Amino acid sequence: MTSSSTPGGTLLALLPWLVALAIAAAVPLFLPIYMQRVAVTCLMFVTLGVSWNLSGGFAGQLSLGQAAFFGIGAYGSMITAEHVTSDLLTSIVVGGIVAGLCTPILFPAFRLRGIYLGMATFALGESMRVVAEKVFPGEASGLHTPVVFAVDSLAPYYWALGIAAFTIAVGAWTIRSRLGLGLMTVREDDQAARSIGVPVALYKAIVFAIGAFATGLAGGFYARYLGFIDPHSVFHLDHSINPVFVTIIGGIGTELGPIVGAIFWVILQEVLRGLTDTPAVNTIIYGLLLLVVILVVPRGIVGESQAIWRRIADRRRGRRTGKEIPVVAD
């Protein structure tokens, strides 16, 4: 969390991330094909969660419409692949850029806060789905592209890992920059932020554009990975809710939160799948988990661990603290 100004310090701060990346790169070599696919899903959740956490967690702007950007990214990459070039990287990046360029559809909602912003963005996401269903009709005429990946290929995993790592890096840069500081000020009090000269609207626009770009990359990758999309699948409400869900479980407003949340959630889902094959049970657990996390550990896994760690560290230093130590998550 602390960034040092010396080059050696920066390298030291980067070390845990590089080790994590190396481990993540080695993991699929030991996984059966099925689990590799699960891991791809997990990395997609990481990408979506980390990008949502930037606006939702650090800037305090509740967006429930990320599916719009996921879908736009998916369509952007598929249309590029069909009409321009089938090159994977180009089409995915085009998907991200198109999604990023669509950020202005959120501008009218920027004056809203909290639940109102949530509802407006939700309405926007769902509207996009209805419109897309009208513009790109039916499952029968969804978009197909030739299969890119062989069935047993490790490539999708590394693509997903690359996108997730890129998103994490951009996120890490964002929250350490002046932009990030400004956004956290907006979260605490947007009036005060404005009064000390934070360009609130501009910063919101930038953070949502970053999120839209990353979400669009994920959408673009997902589309090329499956080779088939239709409006119902890529503009689905799940793509708006899942990022929020994994971030909340992991710890909203913490850097590691969405990553831990995504891994936790995917593993839990697999364990559940082993125990029962009823989707309804999954839904019940999903709901129960959300409820319990919010009521019992609203700071999430990471936020709560940090709070406990700090309490222990403080006690060890022999400092008696009567009150809770504020954590980033609050």
Add this chain to the structure above:
Amino acid sequence: MLSFEVLGQTIVNGIAAASIYMMISLGLALVFGVMRVVNLAQGEFMMLAAFGSFWLFTLYGVDPYLSMVAMIPASLLLGYAVYRLIIRRLLGADDINQFLATFGLALMLQGIAQYLWSADLRRLPYVLPSLEVGDVTLAGVRVVNIGVCLAVLAFLAWFLGWTGIGRSVRATASNRMGAMLCGVDVRRVDATTFLLGTAISAVGGTMLALVYFVYPSVGAGLIFKGFAVVILGGMGSIAGVIVGSLVLGITEAMVNVYVSSQLSALVAFAVIFIVLVSRPQGLFGTAR
């Protein structure tokens, strides 16, 4: 296409839909008005009551209008449990936490319904002679639905306007701190309001079962109509709910007939977005 018969029929259909929208929106508006909590699980109370009436009719042949009454005490039990275990703890919590906790509850209830009764679309085959006025026809159950809706509104008007607890509810909604200082037991008001909203939604559940399909996620689809109504009318305003429901119901019916049935699904979302962005206080709310 543009004949008066079609127009009249469309408006009547819209009003029939509005009677259902009102049932979910009243619950949302009451709870939000008093507690400032957005209850995303309101639609699931409706769904459970719809299933209750469906099963009572299918298994035991109980008349839906009898089960409509029977669903009220059942919903009060569930509502009280939900209030004590969840809603009360969310008072004053972050918007996002309220939203997600009640969303979690909604998912849980949907999951339980799906586990018990599967995701099949079911129909309650109960028919009453339909009402015909000129060229306009309205199914009997819809006519009764509108009547039930008016009765609920009349009850609510009496409750809020002429009873002591109703006065406390209005006082708490207009100024919680002020009401507390005047000796109003706001906790009791909270519980009463929440249960009132639950009971109204339960009545709406049976109304819904009579005119539409019954399935686990039926309430989730309706909650967004409820949002549109409540936002249109101004969060927490009862008069706003009445007008908002009618506007939404009739607009949807119009779009359905004159534009495209696909796009009528867009009306609610467009209302949410446009009203929030251009007039966040709604038609009847005052600027905050």
